[in-house]
Amino acid sequence: MDLPKGFRSRTANLGLKEGGADDFALVVSEVPAVSAAVFTRSRWAGPSVRLSRASAGR
Structure with missing residues (x-):
């Protein structure tokens, strides 16, 4: 996966x-x-x- 500089990613099952x-x-x-x-x-x-909504509202 191509990501912008300064980002990392991982996938897993x-x-x-x-x-x-991988899910x-x-x-x-x-x-x-x-x-x-x-x-x-x-x-x-x-x-x-609901959890994501709460985290994004910070």
Whole structure:
């Protein structure tokens, strides 16, 4: 994966999906960075969306 300078990434199989393919990705900035996000408007958003919303609101 081509990333901008100062970023690293890794993928792994955490067993979230069947089949053995990588199902998790992590992208990390080596220096402080600003982020932006867009989330679903669903009232039934899952735990990962609620957690991400809270983190992005900092």
